[in-house]
Amino acid sequence: MDKELIHQFITASLAEDVGDGDHTSLATIEAGTQGKANLLVKDTGILAGVELAVEIFKTVDAALAVEVLINDGTAIKPKDIALTVTGNVQSILKAERLVLNCMQRMSGIATITNNIVRLLKGTNTKVLDTRKTTPGLRYLEKWAVRIGGGVNHRFGLYDMILIKDNHVDYSGGIRRAIENANDYLAKTGKKLAIEIEVRNLEELEQVLQTGNVNRIMLDNFNFDELRQAVAMIEGRYITEASGGITIDNIRDYADCGVDYVSVGALTHSVKSLDLSLKAVKL
Structure with missing residues (x-):
């Protein structure tokens, strides 16, 4: 992974999405609230983007704890849990869409590529x-x-x-x-x-x-x-x-x-x- 290029991408993508703040989370969730979320699989294919997802979460909030349960390149099926993330809820939600957008597309590409292989x-x-x-x-x-x-x-x-x-x-x-x-x-x-x-x-x-x-x-x-x-x-x-x-x-x-x-x-x-x-x- 080219970390310099990846961090430039993450920074630009977050700026595009977050702007001056995730006002929905800021308005509805008390500051400092701690929580956990699972990244759930709802499809069949090859998982990709896990390594990137970890970088996104850490860029948003270095205090977030990410546990990877399924690695890139692994066959997945519905109800699998790819990873868990624990920490500040507002930070988790700020990272959510970028993580999903990247992982969903990358997994789709990895899946069709693997089918051809x-x-x-x-x-x-x-x-x-x-x-x-x-x-x-x-x-x-x-x-x-x-x-x-x-x-x-x-x-x-x-x-x-x-x-x-x-x-x-x-x-x-x-x-x-x-x-x-x-x-x-x-x-x-x-x-x-x-x-x-x-x-x-x-x-x-x-x-x-x-x-x-x-x-x-x-x-x-x-x-x-x-x-x-x-x-x-x-x-x-x-x-x-x-x-x-x-x-x-x-x-x-x-x-x-x-x-x-x-x-x-x-x-x-x-x-x-x-x-x-x-x-x-x-």
Whole structure:
């Protein structure tokens, strides 16, 4: 966990939610009231965001005592209790919504990722996430993918060169795009992997003739084309299939022999898991 980044996120999120005070709790609950709450599971899936939840509670009030009962990456079912928190009730309620919002979404992402990982069992293919994330939540969403057993692709525009169709078209073709990328790395001294997207077998052949890349993304290939592409590459480059991949057809893509399949739906259209924080009467 990148604690500096996480604390920036928590601080900004609390400022957005709390403003100048949780006036409902301040108005209805006597200052200093002590209590306990359970984080209840109301869904089936993979739990994620527990480690983050602890940081949120501690940021709101360092005196809050959090007992983790179920760790990140664990299978959960309704009526499970993920954690308990004890201390100042006003502090617990101030943290409640941020904890739940994060854990519900992260658990949803971890769950669908884990479902796909299980579908890929027996193959050498791994599932990748993408940059199709919620602005401001990318770190959390990619963290959840890892908890679910998936692999993170590049985090942003800065940690890999990924030459896509628009880059190819604007730069004047496959060969020119690859040459430009390698020249840029030589001039800047940056140590970045180069991946290039190809749209058909003809573009793949141009990449194979040019070389000087690390990974080839085979975009929107049908299964016959994908198998042919993998055979043409012959293990010389890492292969990634993308475009139109769903939980229903991902095993078919993996059976074509690619190293990775990238799935934007891991983060852009996930269903959150149902969790709640409930007071415990002492």
